[in-house]
Structures are given as C-alpha cells and as structure tokens.
Amino acid sequence: MNPNIPEVIQTVPLQYYVFFAAALFSIGVLGVLTRRNAIIIFMCVELMLNAVNVLLTAFSAYRADPNGQIFVFFIMAVAAAEVAVGLAIIVMIYRNLQNTDVNLLNRLKF
Amino acid sequence: MNSIILLSVLGLGNLFLGFRRSNRLLLPVMMLILGGILTVNFLDWGSTQSFFNGMLTIDNFSVAFTGIVLLTALVLIPFSQKYVLDGEANLAEYYSLLLFSLVGAIMLVSYNHLLMLFLGIEILSVAMYVLAGSDKRNLRSNEAALKYFLMGAFFTGILLFGMALLYGATGTFVLSEISFAVQNPAPGFESLKPMLYIGMLLMLIGIGFKVSAAPFHFWTPDVYEGTPTFFAAFMSTIVKTAGFAAFLKLLVQAFPAANAQGIWLPTLTAMCVLTLLIGNVGAVAQTSIKRMLAYSSISHAGYLLIALVAYNGQLEGASANGILFYSLAYSVATVAAFGVVKLVADARQREDYNGLNGLAKTNPLLAFSLTVSMLSLAGIPLTGGFFGKFFVFSAAVENGYIGLVVFAVVMSMVSIYYYLRPIIAMYMRDTDATTNEVVPVTTFQAGALLLLAALTVLLGVLPGLVAGVL
Numbered sequence: 180m181n182p183n184i185p186e187v188i189q190t191v192p193l194q195y196y197v198f199f200a201a202a203l204f205s206i207g208v209l210g211v212l213t214r215r216n217a218i219i220i221f222m223c224v225e226l227m228l229n230a231v232n233v234l235l236t237a238f239s240a241y242r243a244d245p246n247g248q249i250f251v252f253f254i255m256a257v258a259a260a261e262v263a264v265g266l267a268i269i270v271m272i273y274r275n276l277q278n279t280d281v282n283l284l285n286r287l288k289f
Numbered sequence: 290m291n292s293i294i295l296l297s298v299l300g301l302g303n304l305f306l307g308f309r310r311s312n313r314l315l316l317p318v319m320m321l322i323l324g325g326i327l328t329v330n331f332l333d334w335g336s337t338q339s340f341f342n343g344m345l346t347i348d349n350f351s352v353a354f355t356g357i358v359l360l361t362a363l364v365l366i367p368f369s370q371k372y373v374l375d376g377e378a379n380l381a382e383y384y385s386l387l388l389f390s391l392v393g394a395i396m397l398v399s400y401n402h403l404l405m406l407f408l409g410i411e412i413l414s415v416a417m418y419v420l421a422g423s424d425k426r427n428l429r430s431n432e433a434a435l436k437y438f439l440m441g442a443f444f445t446g447i448l449l450f451g452m453a454l455l456y457g458a459t460g461t462f463v464l465s466e467i468s469f470a471v472q473n474p475a476p477g478f479e480s481l482k483p484m485l486y487i488g489m490l491l492m493l494i495g496i497g498f499k500v501s502a503a504p505f506h507f508w509t510p511d512v513y514e515g516t517p518t519f520f521a522a523f524m525s526t527i528v529k530t531a532g533f534a535a536f537l538k539l540l541v542q543a544f545p546a547a548n549a550q551g552i553w554l555p556t557l558t559a560m561c562v563l564t565l566l567i568g569n570v571g572a573v574a575q576t577s578i579k580r581m582l583a584y585s586s587i588s589h590a591g592y593l594l595i596a597l598v599a600y601n602g603q604l605e606g607a608s609a610n611g612i613l614f615y616s617l618a619y620s621v622a623t624v625a626a627f628g629v630v631k632l633v634a635d636a637r638q639r640e641d642y643n644g645l646n647g648l649a650k651t652n653p654l655l656a657f658s659l660t661v662s663m664l665s666l667a668g669i670p671l672t673g674g675f676f677g678k679f680f681v682f683s684a685a686v687e688n689g690y691i692g693l694v695v696f697a698v699v700m701s702m703v704s705i706y707y708y709l710r711p712i713i714a715m716y717m718r719d720t721d722a723t724t725n726e727v728v729p730v731t732t733f734q735a736g737a738l739l740l741l742a743a744l745t746v747l748l749g750v751l752p753g754l755v756a757g758v759l
Contacts, residue, residue, distance in 0.1 A: 197457070207446065211439075227446035231449040238456055246456075246461070250456075257408070261442055268434045268438050271425060272432075284431075284435060284436065
C-alpha cells in the first residue's frame, strides 16, 4: 500500500468499502425497480448517488489522490440541482393527479 | 471555449428580456445569439487549446460537433414562433434553458476528463427534464417529464457508479491516463481488472441510455410523444449528436487498448444489432408520426453505433468523419420533419398519418420539405442521408464487419416502408373536413424549411464539403 495513506484509514480494508457501496447501490437499484411512489423512487436514486460518493471517497483516500473527493463535491451539487427539478416535476404531477403513483401514468403507450 | 462563455452569459441576459415581457423581441434575439456564436465557434478551427487544467480540449473534433449542435439549434428556433404569437408567459425561460443545455452539449463534445463528461450530461439533461414538462397542464407532457427524469436520474447513477469503479481501478479520470492505466496497471493494482471491466460496462449502459440505444431505449417513444414537439426535436437531434460525440471520445481516447476492446466491442455490437432491429421494426407499427420519428431516432442510433464499432483507432479516422457527416445529415432531416409535424399538429390538432392527408394541395412547401427529409432519413441517393449511411457502412466494411453491414442494409430497406407512409398521405390521399385548411407558415419557418431542404440536397450532391474535414 501507498505509504502516503494514514494508518487510521488502512485499519478498514478497501474491499469493505467496495462491498458496502455495492450493497447500497443495489438497494437503490432494487428500490427504483420495485417501488411505485415517485418520491420513493427518487429517494432510491439518491441512495445510488450516495453509494457512488462513498466509493469515490474510499478510492480517493486509498490512492492518496484528491481527484475523487473533488468529484464527490460535484456529484452533491448536481444531485441538489436534480432534486430541485425533480421535486418540481413531482409537485406538478401531484397538482394534476392528486397522486404520485407511477402506475397512474399510462397515457403514453403503444 | 468562447462559445461556452457566450452561451452562458447570453442565456442569463435572455432571462432579463423575460422581465420585459417582450416576446416579439425574443425570437430575433435568439437567432442573432445562435448565429453569432456559430460564427465565433469556427474561429477556433485549426487550433488545439486546453482549459481547466486540461479537463476540456477544444480541437477540430469539438469545433465541428459544436458547429452541428449550434446549427441545429439555429434552424430549430423559428418553429417555436407559435409560443411567441400565443404570448407564452415563460418563453424567455425556455429559450435560456435551451442555451444552457447547449453549454452541456459543447462540454460533451470537448471533454477530456470524466468530470466534464458527467457535468455535460447533467447540464444537458436537467434542462431537458424541465423542457419535457413545459406544457404544465397537459398530463401527457407531465408524464413525459416524470418518466424522462426518473429514468435519466437512474441511469446517471449507473454511469457514475461505472466512473467510480473505473477510478478505483485506474486511479485517474483523465481519458489519456485511463487508456495508459488500462494497458499498464500500477503495481499492486493488477487484480482490479474485474472492477475495471464492470465499470466500463456500466458506463456504456449510462451513455447508451442517453443516446437511446436498445435495450435502454424504452423511454424514447413515450417521452418524445408527450414532450411538446419543439423540444422533442431538440432532444432527438442535439442530445443525440452530442451523446455520440461523447461516446466516440470515450471509446477512442480511454479504451483503445486491446484488453478493453475485448469487453466493449462485443457489447456494443450486440447493442447495435438490437437497436437497429427494435428501432426499425418498432417504427413500422406506429400510427402517430411523433412516435414513428422517435423509433426512427432509435434506429439512427443503431447506424451511428455501427460507426463506433468500426472505429479504426483514432479520433480523426474514418469513423469520426462518418459520425460527423451522419449526425449532420440526420439532424438536418429530423429538424425539418419535426418542424413540419409541429406546424401541421398545431393547425389540425392531430399527430397521426391521416392528419397529413392532402398536405401537398394545401401547403406544397411543407409537403416538399417533409418529403426531402423523409427521403434523406430513408437514405435515398441525392440526399445527405444516403452518403451518411454510405460513409458509416464503408468504414465498417473496411474493418471487416460485413455481416453487420448486410443486416443494417436489410433494416434500412424496412425503414423505407414507414418513411414513405407520410409521403403517400400527403400526395395521394384526398383532404377531408379536418384537413382541408391551409396550415399557417411564417416567413422564418418557410426560410428555415427551405434552408434545411437545400442543405439536405447539397450534402447529397456534394458530400465532399463536410466529409473528411476531420
């Protein structure tokens, strides 16, 4: 391992972070695929993004390279912008349908 | 770089015009802005500059693709004139969002660092999520916005997870350094190969979604149908052109190594075959022209994927030229098609094929323009689309993908069926009570349609003007 990495970081092996992030990401993906409420689907997407953040931070620390952590800042900023737009779209749907169940959205089909 | 700065600043300036409620001023101002930036963009031709510590590189490749994107936006703007005439309250915001999304498109064609790829995709997409839902009281527009948003955010997550794994395996986000690290892993990191390959595949999925390649195409018809036609035209041309330029850059600059090609080449070939099949067969079954154009845009993603598969190792090679020419011919024809469909749908309130009945009698110009664009999309000689397909197929044949080309040719024969249907409706069917009125066309729109038809024919007669510039 790189000698620049502080010992306190090395006490948890890198694989643990990878497994943790992969588990978090999979929970997010499963949530998106199975839940029916637009807001919960959206929360699951945020969970996926946070799994990416954990992974990037861990790699960044283990490689003693700041690039990954800077990337995390950008992901957080963009995710915040996405939240603003996403919640606005969900509110718009709620105003018209009084509901946010994605199963009700079936006007566009073959 | 100048175009990015100008677009951002003038986009903000455009918002201030919205305060004055001067809708009539907005359209000429937008066309002036885009025309000016298009000119400024080509001042960078022939030089190579780096910005933000090498995260963005402006070279001929990016200037050429930026040119296509800006030209498409310029000729598309006149078709929004109905918003001006109707006194649409938020027009300045829509135009500003369009300008901001163009910034994202330019970042996508000139990135050199995965951060810029991510930011470019997000700047482009977030603006598009809003514009997809811009018809606020129409449930179909709402639904399109929500579907596009949830799917887009989901696939952005997948793309990012791929980038994170790639970073873990290679330790860098810079394209050229990734390419080096893939070939020569740092000591102690040789065992990270599986992570690298999974990361690569996840990134292919993420970008494949943005360019609507099968099997990640399922959102396209629904979103294009629900989105207001003007913005759907924007999605199917500008997002696709920028997406494919980004795709090409990623594959050519980050993954040229033989061990990486062993992973993405079969994946991409499978995606390509599936996209061609689903796009062309799906389009045959449609009754709405907008849905047909959506499937047509999926099938054209398939032809562009052939160029990616057949790339020959350098950015200036035959396949970059093929993608450049194809994107230009496709964008020009698609803008004209969506433009005519929008004008007819606005006047006659219908989007099926029969809505076009007798258009040749009431509006010869619209009928002619749609005919030229349909012939170009079908790849009939003397139109730009023919040479687009020709260049892509010849690049593929040179690199030994004969089977793929044969399949693509068969599929483009299928496409002639659904591209001829609007032409038959316009020229051979009689008008009925709903379709016997003249569709109103303004001078700007007629000029744009004539320009697009002229460009399509010009590209088909003198392809040397654009082919081989890279």
